[in-house]
Amino acid sequence: MTDHLLRLHGDVLAAMRRGPRNFAGLALALAEDEEPTDTEQSGFRDRIAGAGPGDGLTALWHRTLTGWDLAERADWSAAPPRTDERRADAYDRLGFDSGLRKALDHAVPVFKEPGPTIISTTPTSWYSRETAAVRSFYWTAYERLLRQKNWSDAAVAGLDEASHAVVERLADPTRPDAYGARGLVVGYVQSGKTANFTGVTAKAIDAGYRLVIVLGGTLNLLRGQTQRRLDMELIGRENILRGADPDDPEALIGVDYQDDEDWPEKFVSHRGRPSALGAFDIERLTTRDDDYKSLATGIRALEFDKQVRTQPLYAPDNLHRAAARVMVVKKNKSVLSKLIKDLKKIGGPLLSEIPTLIIDDESDQASVNTTDPKKWEEGKVTRTAINGQISQLLGLLPRAQYVGYTATPFANVFVDPGDGDDIFPRDFLISLPRPTGYMGVQDFHDLDRTDGSAVGSAERAHVRGIHDDAHGDRLSEALDAFVLTGALKLYRAAHGVPESHFRHHTMLVHESVRMAEHTALALRISSIWHQAAYTGQEGHARLAALFASDFQRFADDGLPTPASYEELKPHVSRARQLINSGGTPVLVVNGDTERDYAQPDLDFDRTPHVWKILVGGTKLSRGFTVEGLTVTYYRRRTQQADTLMQMGRWFGFRPGYRDLVRLYIGREEPAGRNRTVDLYEAFEAICRDEETFRAQLARYATLIDGKPQVTPAQIPPLVSQHLSWLKPSSRNKMFNAELVEIRSPGEWVEPTAYPTAPPELRHNTEVWRPVLDLLGPENVTLGHGAGFEAQIGTLDHETLIRILCDLRWSSPSNFSPHLESLLAAHEHGEGIDDWLVILPRQRSSRRVEATVLGSRPLSLAHRRRRRGDVFGAIGEPKHREAALRIARGDAGAGDGTGTSLVGERRGVVVLYPVVEDEPPRISAAGAIDPAHLVMAFGLVAPRSSTGPQESLVRFRAKDSTREDLAIIERGTDGP
Structure with missing residues (x-):
């Protein structure tokens, strides 16, 4: 039976190549005599409101409205993409009434996820939407x-x-x-x-x-x-x-x-x-x-x-x-x-x-x-x-x-932009958004959490160490997890989850790049496998305990999961058989020649089911997609961030089994020269580097006077480095560029690379000590709702500059670009008069307070370093929110005290006396040694600190065509 309404709407929308137009007029013009036009919007509304899954008309409008929502440029609307305003403009041009709009909004919500970030100098007029449609x-x-x-x-x-x-x-x-x-x-x-x-x-x-x-x-x-x-x-x-x-x-x-x-x-x-x-x-x-x-x-x-x-x-x-x-x-x-x-x-x-x-x-x-450019011949x-x-x-x-x-773009953006025959992205750089359903850094790392709660913790759900005190090496447990997750996939396939999600089921073990070690490891895994007794009472008891303690606790409520191990037990045998097909559960993937990789059992395209444990090195860590990867056992080290990031094969799409993904990764392993390496935190560091890079691109993609703030040739300085020993790329890919200044008016800036040596900690505490005397003795309440208590005071911009210049850092480059902007504001008399200092006070009965160098009692914040010398998140969300509102001048009616503290040219500093020991070492007199205290802070510069038409970045970069530009070097003792 012909769906006349669907055919008519398809014809009408096909005529809207340049954007939405009056629907009723086009419908009358295009309708055939024998089919009903239904010019009344009520019939269309009722069809959409009552449509079930698979309705063709709803799908047609879903595609059309979403396309209009997402279009980066629309001649028919001045509203930005992915907004309710853009959708309203479409409805206005279509001539739809409020009832139909409501029905369509319910069926097709506005897609508001971020789109691609674009840095470009290239004109785009030749390829319009109309041209593409033709x-x-x-x-x-x-x-x-x-x-x-x-x-x-x-x-x-x-x-x-x-x-x-x-x-x-x-x-x-x-x-x-x-x-x-x-x-x-x-x-x-x-x-x-x-x-x-x-x-x-x-x-x-x-x-x-x-x-x-x-x-x-x-x-x-x-x-x-x-x-x-x-x-x-x-x-x-x-x-x-x-x-x-x-x-x-x-x-x-x-x-x-x-x-x-x-x-x-x-x-x-x-x-x-x-x-x-x-x-x-x-x-x-x-x-x-x-x-x-x-x-x-x-x-x-x-x-x-x-x-x-x-x-x-x-x-x-x-x-x-x-x-x-x-x-x-x-x-x-x-x-x-x-x-x-x-x-x-x-x-x-x-x-x-x-x-x-x-x-x-x-x-x-x-x-x-x-x-190395230093070794090139003159002019060649x-x-x-x-x-x-x-x-x-x-x-x-x-x-x-x-x-x-x-x-991992760091090596690409460090290419000499002046080399016209090279591959530097001189015309455009586009950062793609994080796709829906993608399992990435946010699913394995608690990047901005300051509490130790297990609720909603990505780390607790998916990450396991490779050692524990009770059992030592957890490789055997990882193999058990692999069998158990295979059984859970089979259970879900039998209970309605598409079987195509579970075509392949793999485990990756990556410990070394040495082929001899791969062979030995494969033998070890085979030995563990054959002694695991998966068909006996001992094996089932072990799997049942792991299921109850781990996978049942973190199961996705929206996916079928057995209520007990007994329900799962019939699928364990089948999972073991699939993994052991061909007589071995292990495939070694390494070698120096192409034939070493010509393994039929590893061909995910031609093989119906690959259920194997893959042991390998570098060749499995870039470009190659390990299909069905569910359990990873990882302890390979490297000192390059891009190399380490490419080894993150556990990132990807995991439909139907994302809750089953487990990462066993090295924590605090010896790395020589009295240093330890925490691979999990190293991954977190490079993930922060990557997210910072993307966030910077998004900020500078905004045009000023119709022109880009930065060109692709100016991108290298935006690459950050959160961990001192983990470089963005290998040394031979980093011959250019260093960030000199980054302006962040109205943005929270939180340095995290504080020193560890007691003399330097004492020095920093002494530098901040006079500021503590400027804080009022009485607590004030800041923030919305219940808010938080704090001591507050003010100091002038010049005094703050002296303090910041006198501080010592474990990695000066972590803060020096931001300090450079504050110095420039001071030198040129730009936009900052003074700073509001906020020292939060805890209300909890478990709060810990101490005096330092004769100060009033201070509330101490417990934080831990997540990566070597670098802390994770320090500032708390409610403190950041209050600081941002005051510095931006929009504290709001719900924050009376905050409103009274707003100044047109006033910034905000939030001080955190941080202790790393738990419990902290406080004397009987209630004092803490300044050598055991980290005086951490976050700040928000006022928007007045940079003009509305001024770029947010200043830098100098090494460019072979611009010999007059130089790299600014920073010392190790300060900015």
């Missing part, structure tokens, strides 16, 4: 496939917006003068970056790019993974078959994917040969099993048929009729040499006409030039092999656009 053959097919894979409308719309943001910053493929843009897209580890560059490739090919080169990792394992993904989701059945009859077995001889269980059903279909449907074909120059060897038909492979021979290929009449070529190649010197050699045979005239897109997956690996750059070959490709293809993808 030519969208491959994007439409990709979008259709994603919906078939049950992607939500919001997820599809978000990918559409993010991939559009990349493509519009490439050069117009039809422009007469050649220009090659350079950009970088930053995602999260295992967060779907491939989905984004697949969408970018689809849109770019639709727009006119006719050669796509994807640099897909350094191993065939990774390259083949990327090739299959593009073949399955973009290139499609018809282009793979190249006209062969899919029902003729002889015609299919030699066609790859015949042994792939997903072929052909899960490969996108274009419903006919694209060239026969008025579009254009895609020719593959590489296959799933074959990397680039040579142009299969010689020079002809890159000769494009021109409809108008007198015009260049990039002329629209030629470009949009020509087939596209796609290749996925390894970042391998031999492979890239063959490609460069073949391109040189073709010659410059033809190559100069080909709009090309080069996508560099994991662009911080192998692609970055790591030679010395390049590492892969970097030099990428540079040659860009030189041979003047219309090539380079887009790097990475989750």
Whole structure:
């Protein structure tokens, strides 16, 4: 039965390419005589209000409204995206009444999650939404496939917006003068970056790019993974078959994917040969099993048929009729040499006409030039092999656009921006949002918690140490957890959770990069496995105890979980059988050659079920997706943040089993030279570095007078380092840039790198001691609601500057950029008169108070250092909120005292006398030794401290084209 209303609404919305228009008028114009138009909005409202799951009309409006909500630029609305105001503008233009608006808002809430953050200097006028809609053959097919894979409308719309943001910053493929843009897209580890560059490739090919080169990792394992993904989701059945009859077995001889269980059903279909449907074909120059060897038909492979021979290929009449070529190649010197050699045979005239897109997956690996500039010859750059070959490709293809993808961008943004032949993202840098359903840092680290409560603790739910006092090494427990979670997955599959979520079930053990140690570890795991007695009473008793003490406690209430181990017990046997299939539960994944990784049991694409314990090193820690990863046992150390971050294979999407994920990770292990390393806290440190980087990008993405505050060339100083020994990247990738100043008016600034030596702690306490005498003897109540008690006082800006300059730090760079801004405000007489000092007082009966250096009693705050010399969160949310409100001048009616303390040019300092010992060492007289006290603080500079049109950052960066700029060095004793 025809759904006339759905068909009519589909026709009407298809006519709204430029945005919402009056719905009733279009409906009358487009309705056919025999179908009801239902111009009354009540019928539409009732349909939406009463619609059940799977209703096509609701789905259509969900896609449409979400797309309008997310559009970064909308000619029809001045309201920002992802806001109620944008949605209201859409309803106004549609002419919908309040009843229909209410029904649609209930069915399709406004999607308010953050979008991509964009730093760009590139004009985007050539690629409008209307232009994209006119030519969208491959994007439409990709979008259709994603919906078939049950992607939500919001997820599809978000990918559409993010991939559009990349493509519009490439050069117009039809422009007469050649220009090659350079950009970088930053995602999260295992967060779907491939989905984004697949969408970018689809849109770019639709727009006119006719050669796509994807640099897909350094191993065939990774390259083949990327090739299959593009073949399955973009290139499609018809282009793979190249006209062969899919029902003729002889015609299919030699066609790859015949042994792939997903072929052909899960490969996108274009419903006919694209060239026969008025579009254009895609020719593959590489296959799933074959990397680039040579142009299969010689020079002809890159000769494009021109409809108008007198015009260049990039002329629209030629470009949009020509087939596209796609290749996925390894970042391998031999492979890239063959490609460069073949391109040189073709010659410059033809190559100069080909709009090309080069996508560099994991662009911080192998692609970055790591030679020392100090050793370059005069006027000549010395390049590492892969970097030099990428540079040659860009030189041979003047219309090539380079887009790097990475989750660890530090090495990329430290590239010399003055090297015009390198891959520095001079034109744009785009930070992708954290995807819905992604399990990342917030799911494993309690970044901003100051209490020890177990409620809602990510660490308590998912993180376990690798040692405990009772049992020592917890590897045996980790294996038990792996069996138990496998059984829980089987239980959930039997109780309605889609079985596809549990196709693979894996455990990763990563202790070393040494192959000999991998072999020994695999033998040890096998020995533990065969002695575990999983079929006997002892094994079941152990699993039952672990289930009750751990997995039952932290189970997701929304997922089926047995009430007792007895319900789960039947599935334990099946889980053990799956893990032990082939006679061993363990796969070793390492080696020096490609054949070391050609393991059928490790092929997640071709193998129906991979239920194994993977033991390996570096090759499992970048780019390669460990499907179904549920339990990780990790103790590998490194001193580079980006390397460590890439090892975080436990980040990713875990549908149906995120509550079962467990991370066993090293805590406080010896690292030599009387130092210990806490791997968990090291991960937390680099996660903070990454989040700080993203937050900074978001702040500076806001335009001032229509111009960006920073360009991509000015991004390097935004890279932070929370842990002194853990560098953002390896030394040979960090030859440029240091942040000089960062202005944070109206923002909470909380330094955390305080010294540990008693003399330095005493010094800092003595520096702050005079301020304590400025605090009033009576407590005041600040904040909203019940608020909190505090002692308060004021001091002038000059006095605070003297204090801050006299403090000592374990890592001066942690605070010096903020101090630089305060110094500049002081030197230039900008916007700060004085500072309100707040010292919070505890009300609890368990509060601890002490005097220091003869002061009045102070409430002591207990905090612990989370990473070496660096504390975790120090300030409490209610204190931060009050400080922000007062410094911003919006304390509000509910905070009478706070309102009276507001000053137009007044900042706020919150002091925290912090003790690390518990209980603190307080004398019988109620005093604490200043050598055992950390005088920590947070501050908020007033908004008056910087003009409304002034940039928030000042810095100097090393740039080979700007020799007049210098790096500012900081001493170790102070800023």
